[in-house]
Every structure is written in C-alpha cells, then in structure tokens.
Amino acid sequence: MTIREAAAALRSRQISCLELTNRSLDQIAKLNPRLNAFLTVTGEAARKRAAQLDRDLANGIDHGPLHGIPIAHKDLIWTRGVRTTSGSKLFADYVPASDAPVVEKLDRAGTVLLGKTGLHEIAYGVTSENPHFGVIRNPHDLERSPGGSSGGSGAAVAAGMAFMATGTDTGGSIRIPASFCGVVGLKPTYGAVDRTGIQPLGFSLDHVGPLTRTVGDAGLAFQAMAEPRHIRPAPPNIQNLRIGLPENFYLTSVDPEVKQAVENTARLAEQMGARVSPVRVPDIDALNAAGRVILLAEASALYEPYWNRREDFGADVLALLDQGRLVPATDYVNAQRLRRALLQDFHALFTSIDCLFTPTTPIAAPRIGQKQVELDGQMVDTRLAATRLVRGINVLGFPALSLACGTSTAGLPIGLQMIGRPWEEGLLLSLGEALEPRFPPQPPM
Amino acid sequence: MPLPIPDEQLQRIQPVLNALLADLRQRTQTLTPAIDLALQYHPEAGS
Numbered sequence: 459m460t461i462r463e464a465a466a467a468l469r470s471r472q473i474s475c476l477e478l479t480n481r482s483l484d485q486i487a488k489l490n491p492r493l494n495a496f497l498t499v500t501g502e503a504a505r506k507r508a509a510q511l512d513r514d515l516a517n518g519i520d521h522g523p524l525h526g527i528p529i530a531h532k533d534l535i536w537t538r539g540v541r542t543t544s545g546s547k548l549f550a551d552y553v554p555a556s557d558a559p560v561v562e563k564l565d566r567a568g569t570v571l572l573g574k575t576g577l578h579e580i581a582y583g584v585t586s587e588n589p590h591f592g593v594i595r596n597p598h599d600l601e602r603s604p605g606g607s608s609g610g611s612g613a614a615v616a617a618g619m620a621f622m623a624t625g626t627d628t629g630g631s632i633r634i635p636a637s638f639c640g641v642v643g644l645k646p647t648y649g650a651v652d653r654t655g656i657q658p659l660g661f662s663l664d665h666v667g668p669l670t671r672t673v674g675d676a677g678l679a680f681q682a683m684a685e686p687r688h689i690r691p692a693p694p695n696i697q698n699l700r701i702g703l704p705e706n707f708y709l710t711s712v713d714p715e716v717k718q719a720v721e722n723t724a725r726l727a728e729q730m731g732a733r734v735s736p737v738r739v740p741d742i743d744a745l746n747a748a749g750r751v752i753l754l755a756e757a758s759a760l761y762e763p764y765w766n767r768r769e770d771f772g773a774d775v776l777a778l779l780d781q782g783r784l785v786p787a788t789d790y791v792n793a794q795r796l797r798r799a800l801l802q803d804f805h806a807l808f809t810s811i812d813c814l815f816t817p818t819t820p821i822a823a824p825r826i827g828q829k830q831v832e833l834d835g836q837m838v839d840t841r842l843a844a845t846r847l848v849r850g851i852n853v854l855g856f857p858a859l860s861l862a863c864g865t866s867t868a869g870l871p872i873g874l875q876m877i878g879r880p881w882e883e884g885l886l887l888s889l890g891e892a893l894e895p896r897f898p899p900q901p902p903m
Numbered sequence: 904m905p906l907p908i909p910d911e912q913l914q915r916i917q918p919v920l921n922a923l924l925a926d927l928r929q930r931t932q933t934l935t936p937a938i939d940l941a942l943q944y945h946p947e948a949g950s
Contacts, residue, residue, distance in 0.1 A: 744930045751927050754920075765905035780908045781920045789924055792931040799934065 461527050461621050461675040468515065468526050475515070475526030479508035479570050482528040486572065486619045492600060494592045495613035497533050498541055499573040504528065508570045521568025523678045529564060530623040532611050533574035534581055534657035535666075537561055544657040545577040545607075547590045547770040558655025560624065560666055560683050567682040575610030575623050579775045581659050582757060583607060584634050584844045585826075589772035593826055596638060597902035598870055602823040605638035605844065607631040611669045612639035616902050618671075622679045626656060627665045629753060630848030633860040636669055637818035637873025640862045640900060642676045642890070643669045647880045648855030651683045660756040662794075663749065663852045671899065673861055673890035680883060692884030696892045699885070701727055702737035702811035708847055711833045712820040719864035719872040720817050726896055727815075727889070737811060740803035745850035748793040748800070752853070755790040758782025797853050804854050808879050813889060818860040818873030819844050851877055859886040862897055871900065 459467075467473045483501050490496050511526045531537055534544040536554035538561075543549050557565065565571070576594050578586050586594040586609025594609040596602040597617040604613040608625030612635025615623050625632035627645040636643025644667040651666040658664055668679035693699065703709075703724045709717050728734045758779050765783070768776060807814075820843055821831050830837040851858045856877055863874035874893075878886045908916075 741930070743926075747923065747927045747930055750923055754923075762905070768906060777912070777916050780912055781916050783908065784917075784920055785924070789927055789931075792934060793927060795934050796927075796931050 460672045461678055465523050475508040475511040479504050479528050482572055489617050493613050494594050495575055495610040496573045497576045497591055504570050504572050524682055525568030527569050527621050528572050529569045530572050530575045530614050530620040532577055532608050532624050536655035545579045545588050559652040564682055572620055575614050578607035579772050581607040581626055582775045584841055596823050601825055603826050605634035608635050615641045615669045622668050622670045625669050628659045628663045629852055630845045632667050633818050633848050634844050636860040638823035640871025641669050641671055642673050643860045644676045644680055645858045646883055647857045658760055660753040673887055673894050677887040688881045690881045692888040696889050697731040699732045700811045701732050701734045702814045703734055704739045705736045706738050707742045708816035712817055715866045716817045716872050720874055723863040723874050724815050740800055742850050745800050745853050748796045749849045749853040751789055751793040754782035755785045814877040816847055816875045818875040822866045822870035857883045859890050861890050865900055
C-alpha cells in the first residue's frame with residue numbers, strides 16, 4: 459500500500475489511523491529482529507498519536523495527505539524525548555529536548571512516528587555495519603547490505619515497516635540505500651530541507667530527504683519537508699523533456715546488468731515522449747576527489763571535541779577521522795575552488811538538458827562484509843564503488859532521485875539516478891512517476 | 904591537547920590519504936594562479 463492509497467482508505471473509513479499504525483508495528487515486531495532496521499520503536503506513543511488523528515479526522519480536522527501515515531526518522535534527527543544516537547557510542551544515551559524543524563513539519567502534516575532507524579556510525583560510511591548497534595540487513599537478501607548510511611531507513615521502507623523514513627545524504631547516503639533496497643530516495647537541492655537539529659557530518663555537503671516505496675509518496679513527503687520558497691513547479695508532462703545519457707564516466711566500470719537497465723529506461727522515456735541524447739559530462743573523478751577531501755576535513759573539524767575518545771569510534775570511522783586531521787588547509791581550500799569551477803561546467807551542461815540519467819550504484823547490493831567488488835575485470839573497494847556515481851552530486855548540491863529500474867539475475871534491485879537542476883525536484887518527480895509503473899516493485903522477503 | 908594518531912594507524916591511513924591528495928593536487932593545477940586571479944574575475948575566485 460502506498461501513502462496515496464492509505465490516505466484514500468483512511469478517508470473512506472476502510473481503515474483507521476490506529477489500524478494502519480498497528481499494521482506497521484506488527485511488521486516491525488515480525489521483521490526487526492532479523493533486519494535491525496529500527497534502533498528505537500515508540501509503539502505506545504505511536505498508538506496514542508494515531509488514536510488522536512482518528513479523532514481529528516472524525517471531527518473534520520484533516521492535516522493533509524500525510525494524515526495518519528506511519529513514518530520513521532533516521533536516528534541522527536532530533537526527536538523530543540526520544541533517544542537520538544547518531545549510531546554512535548558517544549551519543550548512545552542522548553535524548554534531545556526539542557524536535558528538529560523537519561520533524562515538526564512532518565508532525566504538523568499529521569504523520570505518526572513509529573521510531574528511529576539505524577545508520578552507519580555518525581552517518582560516515584555506506585555499509586550500515588554498525589559496531590555499536592549491530593549490522594543492518596537488506597530485506598531482499600539478509601546476507602546483503604542495505605547500503606548506508608541511511609540503511610535502517612531503506613530497509614524499513616522496503617520491508618513495509620514504515621511508509622516513509624527520513625534520510626540524510628552527504629555522499630550518497632539516501633540514494634545508495636534506495637538503490638540497494640529497491641525503494642525511492644530523494645536527495646533534494648542543497649538547502650531545500652532545513653538541517654537544524656540534525657547531526658552534521660560535512661556541513662557543505664549534508665542534505666536531508668525522504669525514502670519511500672513510490673515516487674508519488676516521495677513527492678508528498680518532500681512537499682511536507684521542504685522550504686517551499688525556492689521549489690520550482692513541475693512540468694505538466696514529460697513530453698520533450700531533454701534527458702542526457704552520459705557517454706563517459708557514468709556507464710563505464712558498471713555491472714553490465716546495471717548498464718543495460720539504465721539504457722533500457724532511457725529508451726522507455728524516449729518512447730514516452732522525452733528526448734534522449736548522448737552527452738559528455740564534466741570531470742566526475744575530479745568532483746569526487748574534491749568531495750572526498752572536503753568531507754574528510756569538514757567531518758574531522760566537527761568531531762574535533764571527541765578526538766580524545768578514540769576507543770568510542772569504530773575502526774572504519776576512526777580511520778576517516780584521522781585522515782581528515784592530516785588534510786592540509788591548502789588542499790581543503792583548493793578542493794573548494796575546484797568545486798566552484800566544476801559547478802560552472804555542470805551549469806553549462808544543464809543548459810542543453812533537463813535531466814541526466816545514470817545508475818545510482820554501479821552494482822546491486824553487495825554481501826555484508828564484502829570488501830571488494832569486481833568491475834570491468836578489476837577489484838575495487840566496495841565503499842568507493844558504492845559512492846562513485848553519487849558523491850559528486852553532493853558537491854554540486856543538485857537534486858537527484860533514485861528509483862528502481864530493474865532487477866538483477868540474482869533478484870536484487872537496480873537503481874536509476876536522475877539528476878536535475880537546482881530546485882527542480884518537481885521535474886525529477888514527474889519523470890520518475892511517469893516511468894515507475896513500468897517497474898513494479900519486487901516484494902522483499 | 905588531542906591524543907596523537909598512533910603510529911600503527913598512521914601507517915595504515917597515510918598511503919590512502921597521500922594517494923587522494925596527490926590526485927587532488929594534480930587536478931587543482933588547472934586552477935587559476937594568483938596573478939591571473941588578480942587581473943580578471945574568475946568563477947573559482949568567488950564573489
């Protein structure tokens with residue numbers, strides 16, 4: 459069931475908010491022991507809230523399309539009175555005194571909070587193998603990674619535990635779990651969603667957005683989460699939208715099944731009236747190098763007060779924080795200069811296209827603990843492979859939507875990334891919604 | 904004073920970091936030198 463379907467069922471009294479919430483809580487009780495998607499479940503508060511929303515609806519008070527919809531928040535987003543760990547031993551007992559503005563907005567929109575989803579430690583990694591709170595598993599195959607850092611959000615939505623879960627994305631952390639778990643993930647334009655009350659990692663790279671089961675649901679969630687002042691209206695349809703299919707970088711060193719699925723989707727868009735043309739993209743390797751250096755320096759600067767608590771970090775996160783301590787200021791500044799120059803190149807590219815189609819990840823979900831993957835006959839670090847096609851878009855701050863566009867022969871979802879101009883989330887959502895019916899979701903587990 | 908990075912950790916992380924910084928420095932060679940930035944507006948100089 460989608461958010462739209464649930465909203466219709468609630469208003470026709472086919473189901474109540476409480477029943478909808480109980481269904482989600484039952485699914486969490488059944489599956490969470492295996493998936494570890496939720497770190498905290500707020501069942502009693504959720505039932506109380508749902509019952510109030512039922513009374514509101516009965517009294518003619520309708521909070522809008524998300525009224526009564528059970529959701530979850532990534533556990534680095536502040537929730538008043540509910541433990542917010544950031545997946546870290548440092549904050550294992552931290553209970554915020556206030557909600558993040560994005561939590562308040564979703565609350566005002568009538569959502570029901572089910573609890574908090576697990577993540578890679580301090581959102582600094584893509585495996586969601588958390589040394590303090592356990593490994594999060596992919597609902598499509600329990601031996602595989604859900605991706606990260608918003609791995610709990612991706613797994614929870616894919617497994618039908620929640621209709622929507624929030625995520626954060628500093629180098630792909632919404633889109634990678636969306637790709638590996640076969641759900642929709644929207645990384646909005648930089649600044650489109652307020653980051654106050656959210657544990658930062660790289661302050662010039664951090665984004666907040668929704669993970670949902672359908673593109674339409676992502677649109678509803680985004681409308682409730684975003685600061686509306688800059689968002690441009692969606693086009694009326696996808697006729698004549700100009701889609702660029704990269705000739706370089708994005709479709710090289712990619713699993714052949716992934717490449718095929720993305721190319722097929724571009725052909726499908728063309729059949730539906732869009733105009734697809736080959737394009738050469740600016741230097742993404744340079745963008746990725748700049749992004750990695752910027753993130754190393756920014757994350758280590760933010761975590762400086764905790765450098766003396768080395769034993770409280772997992773080995774992979776500590777290694778990254780230590781690397782960041784060694785980045786010279788000159789390299790950080792020049793990475794930012796390179797970023798600005800490449801941004802000009804991308805704005806130039808987007809004068810001839812409206813949207814860029816790429817794979818979200820060059821591979822489907824890897825096995826838990828898998829250190830390397832084979833691409834084009836070469837062994838590549840799994841973490842670098844997973845972030846290779848998504849990290850640069852954080853450096854640009856452009857919006858990007860990931861949705862499933864096929865299934866591998868192993869039965870795993872394949873993700874399509876659609877990248878647009880700043881503030882044109884509406885265009886990406888329209889295009890995604892037009893394509894989505896051709897890719898019926900593969901139910902996990 | 905923050906704890907220093909232990910030698911063992913330095914040996915592990917330095918090759919990775921050095922490779923990244925070498926890659927970045929090669930790419931930032933294309934950035935405009937100061938004298939040219941002084942003479943004309945360039946996007947990378949900011950505003």
